[in-house]
Amino acid sequence: MKDVRKINCDGVITSRRKIANNIYHIKIELEERFPIFAYGNFVMVHLKDYMNVLLPRPFSIFRAKNKILELVFKEVGTGTKMIATSILPFNVRVWGPLGNSFPFGKDMLCVAGGLGLIPLYQSIIKRNFKEVFVGFKNIYEAYFVKSLQKRGVIISSDDGSLGERGFVTEIFYQYLKRTNFKGKVVSCGPIGFLKRLWEIEREVGNIETYGSFEKHMACGFGVCLGCAMETPWGFVKVCSDGPVFRLKDVFGE
Numbered sequence: 001m002k003d004v005r006k007i008n009c010d011g012v013i014t015s016r017r018k019i020a021n022n023i024y025h026i027k028i029e030l031e032e033r034f035p036i037f038a039y040g041n042f043v044m045v046h047l048k049d050y051m052n053v054l055l056p057r058p059f060s061i062f063r064a065k066n067k068i069l070e071l072v073f074k075e076v077g078t079g080t081k082m083i084a085t086s087i088l089p090f091n092v093r094v095w096g097p098l099g100n101s102f103p104f105g106k107d108m109l110c111v112a113g114g115l116g117l118i119p120l121y122q123s124i125i126k127r128n129f130k131e132v133f134v135g136f137k138n139i140y141e142a143y144f145v146k147s148l149q150k151r152g153v154i155i156s157s158d159d160g161s162l163g164e165r166g167f168v169t170e171i172f173y174q175y176l177k178r179t180n181f182k183g184k185v186v187s188c189g190p191i192g193f194l195k196r197l198w199e200i201e202r203e204v205g206n207i208e209t210y211g212s213f214e215k216h217m218a219c220g221f222g223v224c225l226g227c228a229m230e231t232p233w234g235f236v237k238v239c240s241d242g243p244v245f246r247l248k249d250v251f252g253e
């Protein structure tokens with residue numbers, strides 16, 4: 001029977017490793033076994049000992065096995081700075097898995113930009129895709145490079161310091177023009193990246209692109225409306241209707 005359990009329990013960050021400029025991999029030892037999850041699901045992490053970070057923060061599930069949950073994050077503000085710099089062990093509360101997941105099927109393409117690699121990494125490793133494109137800003141912000149190279153992933157960087165030079169969206173676009181690919185594409189990256197992928201879908205036709213979106217979140221399960229996102233068809237809640245949406249359903253015709 002499918003495990004659809006969610007947990008809401010205490011945990012302790014027991015290990016932290018810097019894997020690139022301002023990017024860290026952490027392990028959280030949970031009080032309970034982490035449930036079965038799907039790629040694209042996320043967790044809310046509350047830094048319970050820090051009163052100056054009241055709201056929990058959403059993070060994609062990088063990996064989870066038994067009572068160990070692994071996350072990868074970039075230090076961008078108050079909460080992530082705490083996680084990146086506090087002395088370990090560090091107490092947290094975790095709830096999840098939350099949200100929907102990426103569609104999977106045969107012969108799909110995958111495009112990830114920067115931190116967008118995190119929710120897709122494990123399925124890339126399992127070789128779930130026909131072709132994978134990963135773009136970083138530069139070599140200093142790149143992570144898991146050797147492992148990606150080993151799997152034949154097409155890597156690019158905006159400044160050419162790693163792999164092909166240029167935006168990953170454009171390298172992906174050239175591939176589509178060359179191959180006439182038809183089918184599903186899964187993606188994750190910043191909003192400008194997702195908008196560009198939608199432009200590409202409209203231009204080339206014959207592809208269905210799904211992307212994972214980010215919004216500020218407070219509850220993570222659909223009750224506070226903190227993550228409302230406007231679409232041409234009304235508001236959606238990124239935490240419970242998403243975070244994965246078909247780009248067409250967010251950006252419209």
Ligand SMILES: Cc1cc2nc3c(=O)[nH]c(=O)nc-3n(C[C@H](O)[C@H](O)[C@H](O)COP(=O)(O)OP(=O)(O)OC[C@H]3O[C@@H](n4cnc5c(N)ncnc54)[C@H](O)[C@@H]3O)c2cc1C
Nearest residue numbers: 042057058059060072073074076077078079080214215216
């Ligand atoms: C479903 C989901 C999965 C995510 N997965 C990851 C992940 O795996 N790794 C990772 O590093 N980050 C991830 N994020 C983003 C992460 O939640 C934010 O970077 C984090 O909440 C920032 O917290 P902070 O206290 O450090 O920043 P704050 O001090 O709160 O803000 C710092 C800056 O980051 C911006 N920001 C904060 N939260 C968000 C957000 N949710 N979306 C967009 N901008 C934000 C703020 O506007 C501000 O500019 C995810 C977000 C979502 C919604």
Ligand code: FES
Nearest residue numbers: 220222224225239
């Ligand atoms: S974060 Fe509360 S409704 Fe989405």
